[in-house]
Amino acid sequence: MAGIPATGAPADAILAALRDRKQGDRDWRHGRLAVYFYWLDEELERVQQQAYLAYWTENNLGQRAFPSLKSLEDEVIAMALALLGGDARAGGTFTSGGSESIFLAMMAARNRARAQRGVTQPNIVLPNSAHLTFDRAAEALGIEVRRVPIGPGLRADVAAMEARMDDDTVALVGSAPNYPFGTFDPIAEIAALAARHGAWMHVDACVGGFLAPYVRRLGHDIPAFELNVPGVTSMSADIHKHGMAPKGASLLLVADAADREWHKFESRAWQRGPYAAYTTQGTRPGGAVAAAWAAMNHLGxxxxxxxxxxxxxxxxxxxxxxxxxxxxxxxxxxxxxxxxxxxxxxxxxxxxxxxxxxxxxxxxxxxxxxxxxxxxxxxxxxxxxxxxxxxxxxxxxxxxxxxxxxxxxxxxxx
Ligand SMILES: Cc1ncc(COP(=O)(O)O)c(C=O)c1O
Missing domain, CATH: 3.90.1150.10 (Aspartate Aminotransferase, domain 1)
Incomplete structure (x- = not known):
């Protein structure tokens, strides 16, 4: 096993080695991949890269030290809320990706049901087209996953979802759209069902958040999936997907900012003093926030x-x-x-x-x-x-x- 080299190499040699390593990688710039990347043109690429570099090592955990990052993050969240049906009560959290946004939503649903309904054996009910990252989150959070076969139109079967619910159901999920088929689940119906049972309703708009509103404006038939649909509690929307930002940028949006408290960790039981965070990360890359802000403002x-x-x-x-x-x-x-x-x-x-x-x-x-x-x-x-x-x-x-x-x-x- 190779260790860290005994002596360092010059910067030019290191950068050349990285360029060499990439030679065998796939040519995403020319559309040879339809997964993993999002690219418009060289101008957006330059904006993304230089914005990231401008904050390449600032730590977004340290907003006392870097108030500019706090203002950029707040503006990103506000722009997304305006796009995605948030009103004055709404709020959001900048995360590292769709998986973290979803993890936090499931954690919040579990914590709220535990505190308000005394649920100790939580389960979530979701269409089987929902992303597998829900299962990963549930495994870590001690939540049972109940996946329900989708209906014939490749959309969630809401009656079948209702049949799998019980008093311990803490959340329902719908995708806008799902990844396997690109179809929207009937978000309004799932949200109404969740509201009747007092369950959290999460809309997974990791893919659709920054695309669907615009596709609708082009005249395509896109059902309502936004935060203002009655019964919707939270939404994941990835800026590093169709928000056209570089990797490490997603949002967990909530219709009521008070619900952010359910995914907050806070403790004073430490020699170093109080510690609190709304994310699973501690140190957070400032570059990801700056680049997301830059991409959104550059594209408009x-x-x-x-x-x-x-x-x-x-x-x-x-x-x-x-x-x-x-x-x-x-x-x-x-x-x-x-x-x-x-x-x-x-x-x-x-x-x-x-x-x-x-x-x-x-x-x-x-x-x-x-x-x-x-x-x-x-x-x-x-x-x-x-x-x-x-x-x-x-x-x-x-x-x-x-x-x-x-x-x-x-x-x-x-
Ligand atoms: C619908 C949907 N949800 C969640 C995710 C997970 O997002 P990430 O890979 O950013 O963690 C993806 C990723 O493709 C997705 O398509």
Missing amino acids: DDGYLRCARLIMEAKAIMTAGIGAIPGLDILRPSDLGIFVWRASDPALDIGKVAAALDAEGWLVGRQQEPDGIHLHLNPIHREVAGEYVEAVARAVAAARGGQNSRIGANERTY
Whole structure:
């Protein structure tokens, strides 16, 4: 096992080594990936990088020392609340990502039910399309997870969710949209159900928060999912996804700022003095806040609308093109820039199609159920939408014949 080198290397050599290491990585700048990244153009990239650098080592735990970070964070939260239906009562917390936002929401739901309803064996009820990060949070928090099969329209089955609830249900979840299919759950119905039972209702808008409002403005039919839907308690919305900020930026928004107290940790039982935090992190990167603020102010409403238009245009080109290739079909519905395509012809081996695409440099996201290929588009895909359709047609031609293969036991699909 290699240890820390005995003597350090010059800065130039270190930076050159990093550049070399990246040579084998995938070419995300040219739309060869439909997962993991969000990219518009070089100008936004420059804004993100320089804003991050401006606060590259400031610690956002230390807002006494860095009041500018507090003001940037407050402005980011206020902009998001204005976009996502928050009124004067609403509040929010800047987190490291969707998983942390969701963890805090589940922690708050558990703590509130414990304090107000005496619940000691908490459970949450969610559609089985909800992100697996809910299960990870629940495992750590001692919460039982009740996943409910989705209905035929790829949306949560609210009656089936109600059937799994009991007196120990502390939270219901709906996605806006979910990651496997890109469909919106019936948020208003789930929220009304939660309100009837006194349960917390979390809207997972990690993907949709900064995209869906703009897609709606373009004329697409997007159901109400915002904080002003009666019964909605909290919402996760990732700035590092369609908010177009670099990684490490998400928000947990609450319809009533008082509910933030349920995910606050506070103690005075320490020699060093009182300690309190609303996040799971202690030290927090100031760069992530500055870059999120910069991305939001640089893009503005018209910039986000442009991103939404590019994404929906890319989707229209891809779904029309792929749908026209004999032997393939598009899984429907899907509401935003996420969709799945698959083989409608049983003789066509989707595993071989995926391998042929991969060989051309397109990183493929295999969908497990139904067996297919998953795409999560961002603005750069508008430029390569036609190229992608042509690559799919070539991959299908290459894969014709042979036997079907399911996802291998050790194959990474995400
Ligand atoms: C719907 C949804 N929720 C939550 C998450 C988790 O977010 P993160 O990867 O930022 O922790 C994701 C990530 O893709 C997601 O798509």
